[in-house]
Amino acid sequence: MAGSLGLAPLQRSLGHTFTDQGLLQAALTHRSYGTPHNERLEFIGDGLLNSIVALQLYQRFPHLPEGDLSRLRANLVRQDTLHQLALKLDLGRYLLLGEGELKSGGHQRPSILADALEALFGATYLDAGFEAVVGVVTTLFAPLIAAIDPAKPMKDPKTRLQEWLQARRKPLPTYVMSGTEGDAHVQEFIVACEIQACNLTTQGRGTSRRAAEQQAAEAALRALEK
Amino acid sequence: MAGSLGLAPLQRSLGHTFTDQGLLQAALTHRSYGTPHNERLEFIGDGLLNSIVALQLYQRFPHLPEGDLSRLRANLVRQDTLHQLALKLDLGRYLLLGEGELKSGGHQRPSILADALEALFGATYLDAGFEAVVGVVTTLFAPLIAAIDPAKPMKDPKTRLQEWLQARRKPLPTYVMSGTEGDAHVQEFIVACEIQACNLTTQGRGTSRRAAEQQAAEAALRALEK
The missing domain is CATH 3.30.160.20 (Double Stranded RNA Binding Domain)
Known part of the structure; x- marks a missing residue:
């Protein structure tokens, strides 16, 4: 089990150091490991991520209609994108998994990694409020949003x-x-x-x-x- | 077209008075009326509503698993619930609609009312930030959330x-x-x-x-x- 000190690089990458390290631990705990695990945190993190990415797209693209914003968001918050971000954070090495999941390679499973990332957003909210989550989401997503070329229409x-x-x-x-x-x-x-x-x-x-x-x-x- | 003074009762019911009355007008403008209309505001309002209701359910029900929270939220943010809230706010009388929609009873159409309510949440965010939207959503949803009986399982x-x-x-x-x-x-x-x-x-x-x-x-x- 990773101690608090071991979580320092992750917190640096997120741009947020948790006051309540217990929240951080919970966000990294898969239900196969025990409670408190990260499923409830993932629930609120998913909502926060969706709303913050929506706000950032709204501001970045003042002339795009709702349908385009919606498609851009779907692309940014889908499991595959979250999985890629989790890999960049090396999130797998911080996860707490039960033995069965460990053996079957749970550390690499895209859904487990994506869910833990969402749980981190939820934990950040509980630790430090909405603006702190905006900060973390911005740290991770700003390069992806910056790379969107509004002139190049997304594939329908x-x-x-x-x-x-x-x-x-x-x-x-x-x-x-x-x-x-x-x-x-x-x-x-x-x-x-x-x-x-x-x-x-x-x-x-x-x-x-x-x-x-x-x-x-x-x-x-x-x-x-x- | 309703003037700013005419919108005072609505703002009282929401518990938020807009600094930028133009945002309020835009939130009440259906695309059939012209631009700026409320579709982009609805996009961000929908995300904010989902995340705020998620946070409130998380806090109110500390022991419910994610699946139950998710079902409770789906029930609170679906069109029918938003339509009922819009009726309580008498939102139809404030809407700006194009002639075709006016004639076909757009003021009463559940989807138009629900969308305008979501747009109001988005406009509130742009006017005054996240905590202001939490206030408006709480004003409207607190009675519904208080009425949920966690002991009485929701129908599956x-x-x-x-x-x-x-x-x-x-x-x-x-x-x-x-x-x-x-x-x-x-x-x-x-x-x-x-x-x-x-x-x-x-x-x-x-x-x-x-x-x-x-x-x-x-x-x-x-x-x-x-």
């Missing part, structure tokens, strides 16, 4: 879904109109995105068929990337 | 999905095992929840078949209640 969800499936050698999805709703001037199209190979069907709505398809693809990506 | 997602469908005279969902993943000690079950009448299939995962079914039902509810 249909394209990303297609690439996700192709990378896994799975057949492409089919989009099926399943209906419309509302009067003519506020008509909404409803489209189903069917991915038989993954036994998944999602639905999207929008004021055009294309918009509904994109939303359905977005929902499918969310389900598949979980 | 499968039950709620069944009730949702029955209320709409639709046939019940079917749950189909679609596979398992992982080694024996970390095995995950994958279950599909199929709702033919709504042309919706969702997926759930869990360490038991029951847990996977509940997660699939939860995903279906999220899709249906959108």
Whole structure:
């Protein structure tokens, strides 16, 4: 078990030194190790991360519509991004895991690393308040947000879904109109995105068929990337 | 168009008087009316609401596991709850809507009301910072959170999905095992929840078949209640 002194490099990388080292320990404790573990901290950390990244995107891109901000955020807070950040922090070596998880390589499991990182955000809030979490999130995410080129449009969800499936050698999805709703001037199209190979069907709505398809693809990506 | 004086009762109900009345106006402006409208504010308000409700549930229920906190939050931040709060604030009379929306009763549309309420949270943040939003969210949600009885378990997602469908005279969902993943000690079950009448299939995962079914039902509810 890593002592408090051993956690100094991690706290330096986060840009926050915990007054309550117990909170830091809890954030690094997987439920397989015992209680207090990090699941409740992860719950609040996830919310804080989502809201802080939203605020930073809002400020950085004053002219982007909500849909684009939303897609940029989804990309920044998904497990894969958190996993990469956790690797940079060398978070695996600080985790407390039960024996089963230890043996099966839990220290490297992307979901365990991503969850612990979110728990660190939650613990930072309890230790020192909202602005302290803003500081930690900024330390980690500023380079990623700075690297976003708003002129270069992000790939749309249909394209990303297609690439996700192709990378896994799975057949492409089919989009099926399943209906419309509302009067003519506020008509909404409803489209189903069917991915038989993954036994998944999602639905999207929008004021055009294309918009509904994109939303359905977005929902499918969310389900598949979980 | 409501003048600033006309917005005094709303600000009293929120417990926040805006220094920048332009932010308040923008939060009340639907995109059908013109720009600046409230979609970007809604984006940040949604994140803030989610994180603040998470923090309040975390503090109020020190012993509830993450899954229960998550379900309680989903219930508090869903459109129906926001719509009810917006009605209490009489938010409809303050909204600025384009002519088409006005004629089709946009003032009463639950999604428009819920979105404007979220936009008000975002506007409050920009006007006065995080603690000011905590104040507004607390004003509105404290009675709802106080009314939660942790001893009385919330209905589980499968039950709620069944009730949702029955209320709409639709046939019940079917749950189909679609596979398992992982080694024996970390095995995950994958279950599909199929709702033919709504042309919706969702997926759930869990360490038991029951847990996977509940997660699939939860995903279906999220899709249906959108």
